[in-house]
Amino acid sequence: MFTSQRQLRQNGSPMSSSPRSSLHSSDKASPASGSPASNPSYGRDLRGLVGIDIPTNEPALNRANSSDTLYFRPKKIYKMDHEHPSRSTLVQLHTRSRPDVSTGSHVNADIERGGVELEDSCGKRSLYTMGAEYVPDLDFTKLVDDWQKSSDDLYEFRSSATPQVESKDDDKGNYELWNSPDAILARNKLRRDSFFQENSDSLSPEGSLLSRDLHSKVKPIPLPRSSQPIFTPLSNLEAERRSSYTTNSNNNSITQNNKFSLAKLKYSLPSQSSAVPASFDSNASSLNFLPTTTLSTLSEMQISPNDMIDLIQKLPRNFLNLPYSQRKKVIIEHAPYRDYKAMMSLVKKFMLTSSRSNFSLAGFANNASVTETTINDNNVNSRNQSNTSNDNYINTRPPQRSRHGSIASQFLSSFSPSMTSIAKMNSNPLSGSASGSGRPDDKGMEILGHQLGKIIGFGAWGIIRECFDIETGVGRVIKIVKFKGHENVKRHVLREVAIWKTLKHSRILPLLDWKLDENYAMYCLTERINDGTLYDLVISWDESKRSKIPFSERCRMTIFLSLQLLSALEYMHSKKIVHGDIKLENCLLQKGPKKSDWKVFLCDFGMSCHFDDKHLYRNDNSDENITNSNRRRKGEKNDEQTTLIKYPTTNFLPDDLSNDFDANEDIKYQLENRKHQPFTAKELISASSHSLKHLNQAPSSSSSSNLFHKPASQPQPQHRYPFHGRHKTTVFPNLGPEPSKYIGSLPYASPELLKYSDTRRAKSIEMHIYESPDSSQSEISAASSSSSNLSSIPSTSNASINAKPDVGTNSSSGSSTGIECSISPLGPASDIWALGVTLYTMLVGKLPFNHEFEPRLRSLIKAGEFDRFSLSQVCKYDRKRTEETIGEGLYDTVIGCLTIDLNKRWDLQRIEKVIQNEMRVSESIYDDNDL
Numbered sequence: 001m002f003t004s005q006r007q008l009r010q011n012g013s014p015m016s017s018s019p020r021s022s023l024h025s026s027d028k029a030s031p032a033s034g035s036p037a038s039n040p041s042y043g044r045d046l047r048g049l050v051g052i053d054i055p056t057n058e059p060a061l062n063r064a065n066s067s068d069t070l071y072f073r074p075k076k077i078y079k080m081d082h083e084h085p086s087r088s089t090l091v092q093l094h095t096r097s098r099p100d101v102s103t104g105s106h107v108n109a110d111i112e113r114g115g116v117e118l119e120d121s122c123g124k125r126s127l128y129t130m131g132a133e134y135v136p137d138l139d140f141t142k143l144v145d146d147w148q149k150s151s152d153d154l155y156e157f158r159s160s161a162t163p164q165v166e167s168k169d170d171d172k173g174n175y176e177l178w179n180s181p182d183a184i185l186a187r188n189k190l191r192r193d194s195f196f197q198e199n200s201d202s203l204s205p206e207g208s209l210l211s212r213d214l215h216s217k218v219k220p221i222p223l224p225r226s227s228q229p230i231f232t233p234l235s236n237l238e239a240e241r242r243s244s245y246t247t248n249s250n251n252n253s254i255t256q257n258n259k260f261s262l263a264k265l266k267y268s269l270p271s272q273s274s275a276v277p278a279s280f281d282s283n284a285s286s287l288n289f290l291p292t293t294t295l296s297t298l299s300e301m302q303i304s305p306n307d308m309i310d311l312i313q314k315l316p317r318n319f320l321n322l323p324y325s326q327r328k329k330v331i332i333e334h335a336p337y338r339d340y341k342a343m344m345s346l347v348k349k350f351m352l353t354s355s356r357s358n359f360s361l362a363g364f365a366n367n368a369s370v371t372e373t374t375i376n377d378n379n380v381n382s383r384n385q386s387n388t389s390n391d392n393y394i395n396t397r398p399p400q401r402s403r404h405g406s407i408a409s410q411f412l413s414s415f416s417p418s419m420t421s422i423a424k425m426n427s428n429p430l431s432g433s434a435s436g437s438g439r440p441d442d443k444g445m446e447i448l449g450h451q452l453g454k455i456i457g458f459g460a461w462g463i464i465r466e467c468f469d470i471e472t473g474v475g476r477v478i479k480i481v482k483f484k485g486h487e488n489v490k491r492h493v494l495r496e497v498a499i500w501k502t503l504k505h506s507r508i509l510p511l512l513d514w515k516l517d518e519n520y521a522m523y524c525l526t527e528r529i530n531d532g533t534l535y536d537l538v539i540s541w542d543e544s545k546r547s548k549i550p551f552s553e554r555c556r557m558t559i560f561l562s563l564q565l566l567s568a569l570e571y572m573h574s575k576k577i578v579h580g581d582i583k584l585e586n587c588l589l590q591k592g593p594k595k596s597d598w599k600v601f602l603c604d605f606g607m608s609c610h611f612d613d614k615h616l617y618r619n620d621n622s623d624e625n626i627t628n629s630n631r632r633r634k635g636e637k638n639d640e641q642t643t644l645i646k647y648p649t650t651n652f653l654p655d656d657l658s659n660d661f662d663a664n665e666d667i668k669y670q671l672e673n674r675k676h677q678p679f680t681a682k683e684l685i686s687a688s689s690h691s692l693k694h695l696n697q698a699p700s701s702s703s704s705s706n707l708f709h710k711p712a713s714q715p716q717p718q719h720r721y722p723f724h725g726r727h728k729t730t731v732f733p734n735l736g737p738e739p740s741k742y743i744g745s746l747p748y749a750s751p752e753l754l755k756y757s758d759t760r761r762a763k764s765i766e767m768h769i770y771e772s773p774d775s776s777q778s779e780i781s782a783a784s785s786s787s788s789n790l791s792s793i794p795s796t797s798n799a800s801i802n803a804k805p806d807v808g809t810n811s812s813s814g815s816s817t818g819i820e821c822s823i824s825p826l827g828p829a830s831d832i833w834a835l836g837v838t839l840y841t842m843l844v845g846k847l848p849f850n851h852e853f854e855p856r857l858r859s860l861i862k863a864g865e866f867d868r869f870s871l872s873q874v875c876k877y878d879r880k881r882t883e884e885t886i887g888e889g890l891y892d893t894v895i896g897c898l899t900i901d902l903n904k905r906w907d908l909q910r911i912e913k914v915i916q917n918e919m920r921v922s923e924s925i926y927d928d929n930d931l
């Protein structure tokens with residue numbers, strides 16, 4: 001072992017970059033010389049040896065002499081003297097740069113000999129002292145090997161989800177993905193380890209070292225054509241939701257084991273939920289199942305799907321089961337001029353999804369399952385493997401990651417019997433139904449009067465399938481959220497539907513109909529929006545420093561589109577509903593012949609909830625109850641409402657018998673949708689008011705075009721009864737907001753939400769250690785209980801809640817059913833912050849807050865630290881005379897939205913006023929219709 005360590009040092013391994021001399025040099029060179037911790041005392045070293053925490057601010061000499069250390073110190077000194085005659089055999093730990101879990105700072109290894117340099121939340125560096133740790137009896141060779149291997153594995157695993165376009169080897173080891181499932185596992189493990197270590201005098205390298213270093217494993221994933229990712233990483237909630245898709249093949253219920261492995265879906269699935277580019281549909285229909293990022297990589301690398309398939313045919317049949325190094329070799333052999341990492345990733349995805357490769361997935365899966373069983377790989381998601389103990393997974397790292405049964409593969413295959421059959425179905429648009437498949441969500445099946453077509457998008461909640469009205473042939477979309485007995489997900493989707501069906505606004509994606517299959521899934525029928533999302537738009541614009549469009553146009557389009565988003569938000573807030581997950585990906589885009597025809601539709605109400613006392617838990621009754629109470633309140637008769645609902649003859653209007661029904665609002669909405677005329681800059685800034693309410697008003701002139709349907713390409717909607725009414729008997733369970741679910745997407749989360757979640761997190765950690773160390777559920781329940789305690793909420797949040805009306809008085813009341821509720825700072829102000837992030841990203845082309853390491857990202861948000869310079873460059877571009885003020889207000893608006901102080905954060909009215917003014921300035925340009 002000692003030889004190995006020396007070799008490692010000689011080889012310059014990062015794990016051994018601390019020769020003896022450097023250890024001694026810390027005596028003199030400590031940056032905090034004179035500070036107690038700069039003294040290389042045994043006490044400090046023993047802290048690492050015995051696994052106990054000696055406060056660093058305790059003078060080393062005192063510690064050496066303190067009575068509480070007398071008991072064990074001689075034993076350790078004895079060990080050191082006898083087992084390690086020279087201190088040169090000791091290897092310093094943490095010589096790799098590693099992030100600090102609690103602070104989110106990075107520890108600089110070079111400085112660590114005598115102290116460490118910590119980066120504070122503002123990116124400034126300050127020095128603290130911290131002792132080096134010396135660990136005898138540690139097989140570093142094995143450790144480094146294992147670490148390296150797991151690093152490769154993890155990197156490869158992540159690569160398999162999103163292609164690696166660029167790679168810099170020297171960076172590889174220094175990244176930690178904040179939402180890494182391994183990091184999550186490590187954190188859980190660390191908690192347990194720390195608990196056990198407190199009661200143990202033994203050093204557990206596994207527990208104390210690996211759990212800390214597990215963070216520095218993977219590179220961030222670059223987006224296509226963008227060095228800085230702007231996609232929204234999945235939140236824990238999203239991962240949890242996705243987890244509902246992965247089930248054991250023999251059992252439709254979620255197993256314990258899924259809890260852990262499913263977190264890996266965060267890696268294995270595309271972070272950006274988006275529709276699959278149509279261009280690939282025709283090429284290789286099986287590509288419909290490839291994440292958008294894969295398709296982007298293909299186009300970026302200028303590889304056609306057929307090239308990929310050719311390549312795959314040349315590969316050995318057991319390619320996916322080969323070790324990493326061999327796979328690398330084979331790929332380099334067959335594609336010498338390509339980036340082998342990206343190629344490996346692509347090959348893997350194709351092999352897992354393409355039915356055209358020489359690879360029979362089903363056959364391979366069977367083979368592989370044997371392998372898996374043999375090697376006792378506790379990849380609990382394997383469809384071919386029976387469930388094993390959860391603990392096995394936690395304590396034993398699988399010796400070999402399942403090559404075939406990646407989470408992505410299982411996620412995809414969970415939607416239908418096999419990828420092959422799905423691919424086959426998708427490849428044949430005329431195929432009537434899924435041959436041999438009985439799943440109600442398969443292609444060809446009928447739901448809500450529509451026949452299901454191919455999958456066109458993935459989200460955290462579910463899949464989006466195109467569908468066609470059986471009577472009229474009109475194309476629409478069904479969002480399918482499978483929960484399969486996963487109650488949490490079911491509750492969430494019920495809440496989403498309960499809120500979504502009340503929303504009727506020209507810039508909000510309408511919920512036309514829905515159906516709940518009690519034990520399986522929720523189906524939501526909506527209109528199809530054809531041109532992707534704002535995310536796709538921003539990607540096409542690229543980052544501002546290499547912007548594909550002039551800054552002036554960038555600003556104008558941002559102004560124009562954000563006004564529509566603003567109108568939707570204002571509408572929601574007026575109904576006391578907070579969206580909760582405003583982000584680029586949730587803004588669908590419908591393009592028109594002219595840019596002034598473009599429309600934004602806000603979608604995804606999975607995080608939405610009411611934010612005032614009156615409405616908070618309205619949904620915890622059955623529809624019937626709501627209906628009755630509404631009728632009573634309004635003094636309306638059932639048939640009156642029915643008449644009203646039947647009034648328009650469009651077939652895409654929600655027949656919402658059971659909710660607040662604002663007749664005027666609905667009529668306006670319906671009129672606009674029936675006879676839609678693209679709204680123009682003039683309409684937007686109509687002198688009537690500063691309000692965006694006019695977006696709800698019916699346009700004065702008629703137009704033959706339909707809001708959602710392009711007359712030229714699709715059959716026109718026919719008159720038919722708009723509503724299938726399948727939800728009437730649905731009972732909504734308690735739908736009070738769950739505190740653990742307040743953050744939709746971390747980069748868009750407001751500081752007040754983060755502070756609030758920090759408090760809950762701290763509580764839940766306590767609960768983890770002392771009550772239920774390994775139950776993720778306990779975190780949620782701990783969070784619930786802690787959040788019900790008002791005193792646990794940061795005072796700033798409380799203050800902010802009541803600071804001004806627009807921030808919203810957040811729910812403090814219990815539900816009518818008496819469920820435990822909580823106070824959260826989630827309110828309109830959080831939407832406004834997210835709007836600021838969205839605007840910034842549109843303008844600059846990158847997220848204002850972005851870091852791979854979650855605690856760091858959190859601290860950046862909480863400190864409100866972002867690159868204002870880039871923003872000002874875009875907004876205050878070199879203008880022509882006529883454009884003097886464009887952008888100025890935009891800049892101020894973004895800053896106003898991204899203001900930490902809730903008393904100073906802008907409200908919607910102010911934002912609207914400024915943006916409308918900006919719009920007015922650019923009105924003439926839009927009127928030219930030549931954008």
Ligand SMILES: Nc1ncnc2c1ncn2[C@@H]1O[C@H](COP(=O)(O)OP(=O)(O)OP(=O)(O)O)[C@@H](O)[C@H]1O
Binds near residue numbers: 273460461463532586
């Ligand atoms: N009506 C639609 N027409 C066309 N594409 C759609 C439509 N609805 C959703 N999509 C596509 O599917 C993706 C996922 O949809 P949605 O956001 O509703 O799902 P989700 O599960 O709630 O996702 P997430 O929570 O991750 O945002 C969207 O980003 C979009 O690309």
